[in-house]
Amino acid sequence: MEDENMKIDFNNMLQTSIGEHGIREQDIQKMAQKLPQVHKNMCAKKDAMAWRSLPYNQAEIVADIKKEADRINANFDNFVVLGIGGSALGSKALFTGTKHLKYNEISREKRGGARFYVVDNVDPDGINALFDVIDVKKTCFHVITKSGNTVETMSQFMIVLSKLEEVLGEDFKDNIVLTTDKEKGILKKISNQYGFKTFTVPDGVGGRFSVLCPVGLLSAAVLNIDIDALFAGAKEMDEACTREDLWENPAYMYALLYCTAMDMGVNISVMMPYADGLLNMAEWYAQLWAESLGKRYGNDGSVVNKGQTPVRALGVTDQHSQIQLYTEGPFDKVISFIDVEKFNTELKIPDAPIDMMDAAYLQGQTINKLIASEMRATEYAVTQAGKMNMRITLPEMNAREIGALFFFLEMATAAAGEFLEIDAFDQPGVEAGKIATFALMGREGYEEKAAELNAVQGKDGKFVYQV
Numbered sequence: 001m002e003d004e005n006m007k008i009d010f011n012n013m014l015q016t017s018i019g020e021h022g023i024r025e026q027d028i029q030k031m032a033q034k035l036p037q038v039h040k041n042m043c044a045k046k047d048a049m050a051w052r053s054l055p056y057n058q059a060e061i062v063a064d065i066k067k068e069a070d071r072i073n074a075n076f077d078n079f080v081v082l083g084i085g086g087s088a089l090g091s092k093a094l095f096t097g098t099k100h101l102k103y104n105e106i107s108r109e110k111r112g113g114a115r116f117y118v119v120d121n122v123d124p125d126g127i128n129a130l131f132d133v134i135d136v137k138k139t140c141f142h143v144i145t146k147s148g149n150t151v152e153t154m155s156q157f158m159i160v161l162s163k164l165e166e167v168l169g170e171d172f173k174d175n176i177v178l179t180t181d182k183e184k185g186i187l188k189k190i191s192n193q194y195g196f197k198t199f200t201v202p203d204g205v206g207g208r209f210s211v212l213c214p215v216g217l218l219s220a221a222v223l224n225i226d227i228d229a230l231f232a233g234a235k236e237m238d239e240a241c242t243r244e245d246l247w248e249n250p251a252y253m254y255a256l257l258y259c260t261a262m263d264m265g266v267n268i269s270v271m272m273p274y275a276d277g278l279l280n281m282a283e284w285y286a287q288l289w290a291e292s293l294g295k296r297y298g299n300d301g302s303v304v305n306k307g308q309t310p311v312r313a314l315g316v317t318d319q320h321s322q323i324q325l326y327t328e329g330p331f332d333k334v335i336s337f338i339d340v341e342k343f344n345t346e347l348k349i350p351d352a353p354i355d356m357m358d359a360a361y362l363q364g365q366t367i368n369k370l371i372a373s374e375m376r377a378t379e380y381a382v383t384q385a386g387k388m389n390m391r392i393t394l395p396e397m398n399a400r401e402i403g404a405l406f407f408f409l410e411m412a413t414a415a416a417g418e419f420l421e422i423d424a425f426d427q428p429g430v431e432a433g434k435i436a437t438f439a440l441m442g443r444e445g446y447e448e449k450a451a452e453l454n455a456v457q458g459k460d461g462k463f464v465y466q467v
């Protein structure tokens, strides 16, 4: 990739940079023995990993999405995404990664479209707070659930439908857009019966890999994010991340080094962007890395309990809360710094009208230089402390770079799944909680589970402190 593109620097993962707790050349060689099989699987499973084709095969869908976005922006003041996990996090990362950080507060003229919100929880105060600031009549709700059954999203949807009915009677169809599976799930049945505008999550595109399909693209279009540029970034990354040679494929190197680190007891992956707008990218990555790699069983059915705990941190803010631990605590984490070479704006630290004393050296410099210097300083400090870290540098925060970053991390995650010999595309571990929730909420067919839950032995009172 050329100089103006993203740069991914793995030096500080290595013993040559950080000393005894780093990865050695021979560790790379050893893990690289798996690479031919990893590459073979990545090639063989390309079609099954349908998210890899999304930058290439959606011309018609994107045209429809843009038309729908134009309708939404022409008719509504607000656009609200209802969804959770992979149905929400990509939209959030896209939004803050490319748009004005106070988007909803700037004028409509400057925004060029509806205000944008994502509701990805079932906190009553959070949902009610949104209703306090939007006029539901003037709001389009995008209900996203691939399975079409997710309890959080369906309950949000029901609340919204009733609010709409209160103010619009039966005339609320235009305020709703759905995105779901092509045939499965309750939402699809509702779509068929009531004829809401509906987009499809393609087969082979799991929630956490779905940002570049209608799940994230309708948000992108409503936000006037350049979808062609998103795809261009993803395609560039695809080209790099399908190469067979480890030394030319950054996704393979990421996967190899992180899996080697896991074998060395490095159980935590901290993503620490130095840009407010990229914190949501770290949130998105957290689901991607956690749900894809956290697995009890290996492909051969044996118990492996693999995975690495993702942590989101924000530079520089979390330097003043977490870096003490990262430098001096256990050797159990790797930090992925993300920095941005050129921010969208510049902010000078002017000469102050009072004597700033020892702080006067800051005068005439920029906040841009300060954040960049703090990133380098923190990288230096954790490297000196012998802790694994690496750096992803974005030349700018724009649609192309964000598209490339999504695709890079998706490819790295899929490759890591192959190195770990687990299925990176299922999530059986979340089922137990979902089923228990159905039971506790009285869903038909879950009576036995409800009885089981109610029969669970009481807690030992001596460990419960009623203060």
Ligand SMILES: O=P(O)(O)OC[C@H]1O[C@](O)(CO)[C@@H](O)[C@@H]1O
Pocket: 084, 085, 086, 087, 144, 145, 146, 147, 148, 149, 150, 153, 207, 208, 291, 427, 430
């Ligand atoms: O899009 P859905 O089916 O509502 O799922 C939401 C999220 O729930 C999960 O299935 C896990 O609970 C995620 O994998 C997914 O992104």
